[in-house]
Amino acid sequence: MKKFLIATGFAALMSSTAMADGIGVSMALFDDNFLTVLRNGIQEQADAAGLSVQIEDAQNDVAKQLDQINNFIASGVTAIIVNPVDTSATQAMSDAAAAAGVPLVYVNRQPINVDTLPDNQAFVASDESESSRQGFIEQCNQWKAAGKAEVSVYVMQGELSNQAAVQRTQNYYDAMEAGECAVKVNVIDQQTANWSRDQAQSLMTNWLSTGTAFDGVLANNDEMALGAIQAIKAAGIDMASVIVSGVDATQDALASMQAGELDITVFQNAAAQGGGALDAAVKLAAGEAVEQKVYVPFELVTPANIADYLAKN
Amino acid sequence: MANTSHGIGGLAYDPKKRTRPPELNVLAALVLIILAFEVLGQLVVGDSFLFNTRDNVDTLFNEQRLQIIILQVAIVGIIALGVTQVIITGGIDLSSGSIVGITAMVTMSFAQVAVVNGNPNPKAIFGDAWMDLPVIVPVLIGLACGLFAGLVNGALIAYTRIPPFIATLGMMVAARGCAKWWSKGNPISFPTESYAAIGKGMWPVVIFVVLAVLFHLIMTQTKYGKHCYAIGSNEQAARMSGINVTGHKVLVYTIAGALAALAAIVLSSKNLTAQAGMGVMYELDAIAMAVIGGVSLQGGRGSIIGTCLGALIFGVIISGFTFLKLDAYYQEMVKGVIIVGAVVLDQWRQTKRGRG
Numbered sequence A: 001m002k003k004f005l006i007a008t009g010f011a012a013l014m015s016s017t018a019m020a021d022g023i024g025v026s027m028a029l030f031d032d033n034f035l036t037v038l039r040n041g042i043q044e045q046a047d048a049a050g051l052s053v054q055i056e057d058a059q060n061d062v063a064k065q066l067d068q069i070n071n072f073i074a075s076g077v078t079a080i081i082v083n084p085v086d087t088s089a090t091q092a093m094s095d096a097a098a099a100a101g102v103p104l105v106y107v108n109r110q111p112i113n114v115d116t117l118p119d120n121q122a123f124v125a126s127d128e129s130e131s132s133r134q135g136f137i138e139q140c141n142q143w144k145a146a147g148k149a150e151v152s153v154y155v156m157q158g159e160l161s162n163q164a165a166v167q168r169t170q171n172y173y174d175a176m177e178a179g180e181c182a183v184k185v186n187v188i189d190q191q192t193a194n195w196s197r198d199q200a201q202s203l204m205t206n207w208l209s210t211g212t213a214f215d216g217v218l219a220n221n222d223e224m225a226l227g228a229i230q231a232i233k234a235a236g237i238d239m240a241s242v243i244v245s246g247v248d249a250t251q252d253a254l255a256s257m258q259a260g261e262l263d264i265t266v267f268q269n270a271a272a273q274g275g276g277a278l279d280a281a282v283k284l285a286a287g288e289a290v291e292q293k294v295y296v297p298f299e300l301v302t303p304a305n306i307a308d309y310l311a312k313n
Numbered sequence B: 001m002a003n004t005s006h007g008i009g010g011l012a013y014d015p016k017k018r019t020r021p022p023e024l025n026v027l028a029a030l031v032l033i034i035l036a037f038e039v040l041g042q043l044v045v046g047d048s049f050l051f052n053t054r055d056n057v058d059t060l061f062n063e064q065r066l067q068i069i070i071l072q073v074a075i076v077g078i079i080a081l082g083v084t085q086v087i088i089t090g091g092i093d094l095s096s097g098s099i100v101g102i103t104a105m106v107t108m109s110f111a112q113v114a115v116v117n118g119n120p121n122p123k124a125i126f127g128d129a130w131m132d133l134p135v136i137v138p139v140l141i142g143l144a145c146g147l148f149a150g151l152v153n154g155a156l157i158a159y160t161r162i163p164p165f166i167a168t169l170g171m172m173v174a175a176r177g178c179a180k181w182w183s184k185g186n187p188i189s190f191p192t193e194s195y196a197a198i199g200k201g202m203w204p205v206v207i208f209v210v211l212a213v214l215f216h217l218i219m220t221q222t223k224y225g226k227h228c229y230a231i232g233s234n235e236q237a238a239r240m241s242g243i244n245v246t247g248h249k250v251l252v253y254t255i256a257g258a259l260a261a262l263a264a265i266v267l268s269s270k271n272l273t274a275q276a277g278m279g280v281m282y283e284l285d286a287i288a289m290a291v292i293g294g295v296s297l298q299g300g301r302g303s304i305i306g307t308c309l310g311a312l313i314f315g316v317i318i319s320g321f322t323f324l325k326l327d328a329y330y331q332e333m334v335k336g337v338i339i340v341g342a343v344v345l346d347q348w349r350q351t352k353r354g355r356g
Helices: A002-015 A033-049 A062-074 A091-100 A128-145 A163-177 A197-208 A222-234 A251-258 A270-285 B022-045 B063-088 B096-109 B136-160 B164-182 B193-199 B203-221 B223-233 B235-240 B245-271 B282-292 B304-323 B328-355
Strands: A023-027 A053-057 A079-082 A104-107 A121-125 A150-157 A184-192 A216-219 A243-245 A265-267 A293-295 A299-301
Touching: A023 A033, A023 A062, A023 A270, A033 A053, A033 A270, A062 A079, A062 A091, A079 A270, A091 A104, A091 A121, A104 A270, A121 A270, A128 A163, A128 A216, A128 A243, A128 A265, A128 A299, A150 A163, A150 A197, A150 A222, A163 A184, A184 A197, A197 A222, A197 B063, A197 B245, A197 B304, A216 A222, A222 A243, A222 A251, A251 A265, B022 B304, B022 B328, B063 B096, B063 B203, B063 B223, B063 B245, B063 B282, B063 B304, B096 B136, B096 B164, B096 B245, B096 B282, B136 B164, B136 B245, B193 B203, B193 B245, B203 B223, B203 B245, B203 B304, B223 B235, B223 B245, B235 B245, B282 B304, B282 B328, B304 B328
Parallel strands: A023 A053, A023 A079, A079 A104, A104 A121, A121 A293, A150 A184, A150 A216, A216 A243
Antiparallel strands: A265 A299
16 A cells, blocks of 8 residues: 555656646546536636646546546645546545645536535536526427417437436426426427437437427437427428427537527536636635535527627537 | 358259248348337327328328438448448458548538638638538548548458458547547538538438449449359358459458448538537447348348348338337337347248258
């Protein structure tokens, strides 16, 4: 054990770039569109405050991420920001930082030990249980405004092994149960299209071939919403007669919304999460108290406010 | 070389022992599956699978469903055509899905429009000089991409003599890496009108059918096709009889790469976007289509018609399950059973025929 520690310490000395102070950031993955926006949010906030940050790529490797954190601790950073690779492997990270007395902030992904974090650790993210819920409630309002009291919908799920797909689908039912939806919703069928536009196109066409009348589609992400729209358009159905909602506010989705096809999407503010994480880290390093769970709200995007989002991701 | 079990070494040919062509069995399976969905449809959801039951449409069949059954397998079907000839030579190609990924990314980069809804293209990869190019540019670049990947596969297999499984596994991993690297994981979108026209409506099906007819003729009528079967049945014998096995293998994998690239072009055009994750698992779906259609993984046996029927079985199953509103979990389970079941049945039929 001792040898291992010495070896780790040596490796830490060898691999960490010299850094007397500043903030260390370990990102789960660099080549991900969303996480890149988040990473830039951290960088921009740091530049504005004149702070130095060192951002490392854990390349989706849990072990590598823990090494990076230990490296940061060894090189004496004032605080650490972690975007966890695996949310169930965060206890060791919290322990390492707590033992060294270095403040730690988790960003975007909720750590498993979120309820037992030490005082100088925090969590900044958006609340997934809000994501598709906001879009769905708006969808209900639009149906009501169109004079409908009862609607029939199709639900398109993401990959079934994926937590976000399960949560985003659950959100629809939670909102219905809580009476937040202004109209009565009948789900005709619910299937997975694995987050994919191509599979969503096929799935939607299969649904259309049953000839069942429907009032809208609830898709777990924008890619699937766009696939559904392409299929509905190909079948010659007027896009004004159905309401389609997605999540993410991708550029493709915004373009589709400008063309009058996609009705609703929800924007997760990656840059604000990054900036929020940096703020929390700076405050913790200065010994100030912060909220241990900071939620950056999801933002509803409709044709009414689309202009605000065209340049955001 | 005295391999009498192959039937050449002195065994008398008995026409009575010759059973019906294996494609007929696959066709029978297809009809059976359709019938099963028709019956289940009447019992479970009270609707017809194939026939039109809507009042506002005046057709005998549910044409929309017939269309989607073929449309949803046309793109993987194009890959399966290439995979079929590879498997007939006794090889395997695991790289086609990844070739789809990298080709879609590269092709779409050269097929972008400069202006989207009055704004500059938010997904632009290259500068304005590379926008709004004529459709032939991205298509040729895409095909070149697939040809190159296939050529590398073929050359590795033919010259270094490593097993096709390993060579194409390497290509599968490396090409997927290239696809992610190309735009650092970002999706590429907003193609020109002319590029988007390639995959519009039923065009993927037209392209698939034309290619299927072409490759059916190639495999049955040309020297190239005969050599594929010869190499797959007995590579040594093929070499002895003067077939250029090395060169032929390079050609087979290069053609498979080109077909995967073509599938990528149709796919990215149909979806109006290219993503690094496109085509994941397509190679396995393509192999499964061929295998269900009676193409033997031992090589030397199978046909393009069989593969097309295999693709149709896939399409019918996907549409049938959605029609029955069956949960996605069960769909995958049943799909697995059908793939294994098809091969077991085929094997069983083979040994029965062998024993006479």
